[in-house]
């Protein structure tokens with residue numbers, strides 16, 4: 157059974173506006189715009205669909221007042237909509253792109269506030285989904301009003317039901333969730349350094365931080381380091397993957413693709429090393445294409461052989 161749920165508590169509408177020679181304080185003419193359903197768990201769900209895994213559900217919170225964009229997106233991508241509706245609007249992030257100057261201006265709205273009731277509704281929904289799903293991917297930031305413990309509590313709940321949990325978040329939410337013994341955490345270097353209390357991330361400090369994290373009960377840590385690749389650590393096994401040199405079109409969601417690849421690899425029944433390779437191939441595939449189909453099997457499988465693997469001395 158594939159059956160994966162991604163959980164995005166704090167999604168966003170990405171509103172991109174193209175304005176040549178954008179000048180603040182002046183009247184500007186927009187040449188075009190686009191609206192995209194954004195959110196890290198949604199990215200993971202989308203990458204899993206690209207890889208032709210069926211039975212993918214997306215959950216989290218959506219504001220009642222502007223959920224149509226997400227509903228349409230999920231329908232189009234054939235991802236089951238298991239979001240909990242909450243009062244208010246999902247936040248919008250505006251990006252003003254001025255291609256003539258190569259500048260991007262960001263204007264970020266804050267969105268809905270979560271109530272304690274909303275959080276218990278989400279846990280109830282996930283408990284129901286636990287009957288028919290094996291993997292849960294908890295991604296991204298938490299919305300205002302949600303306690304830092306939300307991912308911790310969800311992980312405890314799902315682990316008590318003997319299900320698999322991957323966590324990709326930051327700050328306090330990550331610190332707390334890591335204590336609930338998730339199967340996978342995928343911090344980037346900044347997130348990992350904050351989690352492990354490392355101020356100077358030397359190789360030695362990183363390895364010792366990884367060991368600590370494994371000792372605390374996390375099964376697999378995927379520490380991603382942008383163009384330098386990633387270190388995968390699990391039960392005494394430490395390997396480094398070095399991505400192929402590729403023409404990067406967008407780095408958005410490279411980390412989310414890695415999470416999707418790790419979960420997909422487990423579903424295929426891959427070994428630890430094969431999963432690391434697949435996850436790194438997912439990221440490389442995501443970097444080199446825009447829109448749907450980024451992590452299709454035809455794109456990902458050939459990239460796997462281009463990834464170098466090194467043992468990390470511990």
Ligand SMILES: Nc1ncnc2c1ncn2[C@@H]1O[C@H](COP(=O)(O)OP(=O)(O)OP(=O)(O)O)[C@@H](O)[C@H]1O
Nearest residue numbers: 344380381382383385386399408409410411412439
């Ligand atoms: N510029 C790049 N060149 C080659 N590979 C890259 C590059 N950026 C990212 N990658 C690949 O993608 C993986 C994940 O990227 P990164 O460490 O930037 O994740 P992240 O910061 O969690 O990203 P996000 O959360 O924005 O999706 C890396 O381990 C690497 O394999």
Ligand SMILES: [Mg+2]
Nearest residue numbers: 324344411412
């Ligand atoms: Mg990330």
